[in-house]
Amino acid sequence: MTRYKYVNDKRKKFTKAEEEARDIEEEQALIFIQSKKDAEETKKAKKETGRQKLKDLGLDDDEIDALTN
Numbered sequence: 001m002t003r004y005k006y007v008n009d010k011r012k013k014f015t016k017a018e019e020e021a022r023d024i025e026e027e028q029a030l031i032f033i034q035s036k037k038d039a040e041e042t043k044k045a046k047k048e049t050g051r052q053k054l055k056d057l058g059l060d061d062d063e064i065d066a067l068t069n
Contacts, residue, residue: 003018003022051064051068054067
C-alpha cells in the first residue's frame with residue numbers, strides 16, 4: 001500500500017525507508033495495544049479467582065467487599 005505525506009502542502013509518496021519505518025511503528029503500536037488488553041484481562045481474571053478463593057475460605061460477599069474496597 002502506498003502511503004503519502006504532505007510537504008509544503010504537496011502530497012508526496014513515502015520513500016521505501018519511510019514505508020518500512022512506518023510499518024515497524026504500526027506493528028509496535030499493535031503489540032502495545034494487545035499487551036495492554038492482555039494485562040487488563042489478566043487483572044480481571046486474577047480478581048475473579050481471588051474472590052472465589054475468599055468465598056471458598058467461607059467469606060461472604062459483604063466481607064469480601066469490606067476487605068477489597
